[in-house]
Amino acid sequence: MKFLPQDQLEAFLSHLAESAIVVAPQRDQDGVLFFQPWEAGAEVEFEQLLTRQSPKDYVFRQTETYLKFGYEMKGKAAAEEEEVGKKSKEGELAAAEEAPPEGEEPAHEVLQVEAVEDAPEQVIFGLRPCDARGYYQMDQVFGGYGGFYYDPYYMAKREATTLVALTCAQPWSTCFCTAVYGSPSGTDGVDLLLTGIEGGFTAEAVTERGEMLLGFGGFTEVGDGQADAAQTVKDEAFTAIDPPFEIEGVPQGLRDNFEDPAWHDLHMRCISCGTCTYVCPNCYCFNITDEMVEKSGERVRTWDNCFNPGYTLETSGHNPREQKFARFRNRFSHKFSYYPEKYDSLLCSGCGRCIRYCPTKIDLREVIRTLGQPHPDQAAPAEDGEAAGVHAQTGEDL
Amino acid sequence: MAQATDITTGTTASWDGEGRVKVVGILCNWCSYAGADGAGTARLRQPFDFRIVRVPCTGRIDPLHILKAFEKGADGVLVSGCHPGDCHYAEGNYYARRKLELLERMLPQLGFEAERFKYTWVSASEAQRWQQVVTEFIKGVEKLGPREGRAL
Amino acid sequence: MSPANGNYEAVEQRIRELARAALEEGRVDYFIGWTTGYNESEVIPGFVRSADKVDDLVWNPLAAYNLTTFLKRKMPDPPQAKIGVAVKGCDSRTLVSLLQENLVDRERLYVVGVPCEGIVNRRAVSKVFANEVVKIEVAGDQINVTNQDGETKQLAREDYLLDHCRSCNYPNPRYFDDLAGEAVPEPEDQTPMWREIEEFEALPEKEKDRLMAEAFEKCIRCYACINACPVCYCWDNCVCRSRQPKLVGQKVNAQENLMFQMVHMFHVAGRCPSCGNCDRACPVEIPLYLLHRKMNKELKEMLDFEPGIDLEQKPVFQTFDVNDPFGQH
Incomplete structure (x- = not known):
C-alpha cells in the first residue's frame, strides 16, 4: 500500500495522461457529473458519489463502428461506364452488353470493407467499485467465459483499459452493493484502489497493471496510521449500507x-x-x-x-x-x-x-x-390462462 | 464551372462550382412542379444547385421531411405548392401552411439562418415567377454558404 | 405566482377521501395519485388498488409528475381498467389534449382536480449539496433541504419553483370530476409570459446551433422523454425507432439525437401545453422544456392558440382556417 498526497493528484493524472487517455468524473455545463476525457487543468470531482451514467461507454460504446463499407467500380473503363450510367439507364445496359476487349475484365462493382480500430490505451480514473464490477460482469459476457462468445471489439478496448477505483466514503440511500456480493471498497475488476483519507489517498494495487501505476514518483510510503485510517473509511462505508434484501434464493x-x-x-x-x-x-x-x-x-x-x-x-x-x-x-x-x-x-x-x-x-x-x-x-398457481388471459389483452389497441 | 444567367443583373455569373450548396426543393405535382417544368420548357435560366422532390400535394409534407433533408446535408430547402385556394385536393395546402409556418418559426431556434428555408406558392402557369423564386432563394443560400459543423 | 397558502394537508386529505370513495364504490379499479419515493425528497406516481391503501397518497409541492401519462394507449393494465387520476392544472391540459382527440375513454375515467400553487424544481434544489439530499420540505415561502449528514439549508421558494410554475396562468385544472380543495386564485391577466426562453431566442444562430449540439451530444436516446410525455402516444410504433422509413438513424450522436427530438416536438405540436414531464424525465438533464415552450410561443403568435384549454376545440394541426394570417406569399 502507498500514499498519494492530495497535492500530487493532478501530477498523477498528468503522468497517466502522458501514455493514455484519462477519463475522470467532471461536471458539464449544467452541473451534471459525467465521465469525460480529462485534460490538464480540468477540475475532477470526487465529492459526489456517482456520475449520472456509469463509465461503461468507454469500453462498451453506445455507438461502436465495426466497419465501413462501400462499392467501387472495377474493370473495363470504369469511369466511362459510370458516365454512361448517369446519362440513362438504357445506356448503362447497352454498355454492359458490349463484349469487353480481350484481357480486360468486364466492369463490375467490388465491395470495399474497411475495419475500424478503436481501442486507445485509457485509464478510467475515480470510478466506484460498483462501476468497476460492471466491467467485471461484462467481461464474462464478452470475454468468452465458459466457452461462450469472445467479442474482439469489447475485449480490445477492455484490455487497453486500466481501472483506478475510489472507495465510496459515504454511500447514498439508494446504494445496495453489499446486498449483491459487492462492497464500497470492492476490488472486482479494479486495477488500483484509492481510498480517500486525510491529506490524500491510500493506494492499493490489485493487479499487476495497478502495481505498475504505483511506480509514479509522487507516491510515498504509507505513514503511521494511514493504513488504519483507510480501513476505517472502508468499514464505515460498508456498515453504512443496510442490505435491503437477502440475495440467497x-x-x-x-x-x-x-x-x-x-x-x-x-x-x-x-x-x-x-x-x-x-x-x-x-x-x-x-x-x-x-x-x-x-x-x-x-x-x-x-x-x-x-x-x-x-x-x-x-x-x-x-x-x-x-x-x-x-x-x-x-x-x-x-x-x-x-x-x-x-x-x-x-x-x-x-x-x-x-x-x-x-x-x-x-x-x-x-x-x-x-x-x-x-x-x-x-395463492396456488393460477389455472391455465387465468391470470395470463386478462393481461393478454394488453396488446390490443384501446 | 457551371454558368447561369443572373436574372437580377442580366449578367452571366458563374455559380461557384456545382454542389457548393445543395438545395432541395419539395414541389407539389400539380402547380409548382408544373411551373418549374414550364420554366424549363420556356428555357428560362435557373440555378442548377437544386434537387427537386415531387410530392402529390404540400399537405403530404411533414416538417420532418424538411429536417431530414437538412440532416442529410442540404444547405437550404424550398417548399412550393399551389396558391391557397387552388389546391388540387381543395385544402391540402391549408393544412400544409400551418405546419410549414411553425417549422419556419422554429428553425432559427435550432440554429438555422432564416434564409435556408422558405415555403411559397407557385402555380403551373407562373414559370417566370418560379424562376425568380428559385433564383432568389438559392442566392440567399449561396450567400450563407454550406452548413458546416451544424447541430442538425 | 402568489405565495403558497400551505394548504397541502387539507388537499391531501381530500384527495384521499375522493380516492377512497371511488375505490369503495367500485367506480374505479385503481387510483393514480402521488406517493413518496425512496426518500422524502422524491414524490413519485402512486397506484392504489384498494381503499385501505389510500393513505399512501400524498400531495405536496414535490408532486411534479404528470399522471395523465399513465392513461396513454397501452399503458393501463388491464387495458379496460376504470381509472381514477389526480391532475394539477398543467396535467389537466394534457388530459384535455388527449380528450380532444378521443385518445382516452372518458367513460372509464374519474378525474380528481388538484389546485396547484407551484411545484418545486427538485433538480435545482438537489444541487445545493454535493452529497445526497434526503428531505425537501416546503414551509410557506421557504424550502428546507436536508442532506444525508443532517445539514439543512433554507431556500426561497420563489427561486426554486419550476420555470413553468412561475409563469403559470392555469393553476386550477381545466377538466375534472371533483376538485380536491378550494380553487386557487388565477392571474387576472392570462397573457402568457415567455421570459425563460427570451435569453436563448436573442442569441445569434451560430450560438444557438452550438448550444443545441452541446445539449444533444449528451442525449443517450433512452426515450424517457417520449415515454414520459402524456401526449406522445405512438408507443411501440414511434417513427423514430422505425427502419422503414428510416427517419432517425441508430447511431447516437448530436445530429441523430436532435432529429429524434424533432420527431417528438413536431408530433406534440399543438397538443403539448409544456407540462415539463419530458424535461424532468431526462436522465441527463437536457432542457427539453424550453423547446416546447418556444413552440407554444410561436403557436400563440401564429394562431392565438394555447393547447389544452378548451375541450371542444380541434387540435390546430388537424384543421385550418382559410384566413390564417400567414403564408399569403
Missing part, C-alpha cells in the same frame, strides 16, 4: 414467481423507457445495424434495451414481449436469475442508479424484496 425465487400477479402491480409506474439500462454499469444488450446511404455506410453496434419494442420483435411481426409488464419482468429476471444461471455472478452491482434516475423512481430493491423470495401470501 433470489435467482430461484424469481423463477418461481414468474407468473406472480405482483408483477402487474410493480410495473404500473414503469413508462418502458430505457433509462435504467443505459445508466446501468452492467446492462450489455446491443443491436447491430447497417447505417447506409445508397450502397455505402457503416456497420454499427448500438446499445439496446429490453424495454425497446424492437428488442424482441420477430421477423414474422410477433413480439413475445409486447406487454410492458413482460419487459419489466425480463429486466429483473435477467439480472438476478437468467444471468446467474449462465455465469458466475449477478448482473447487478448495486449502484442504485436505476432507482435514482428512473423517471418514476422504480425501486429495484422493492421488486427483489417482493418477488425474489417465495411469496408468503402467494
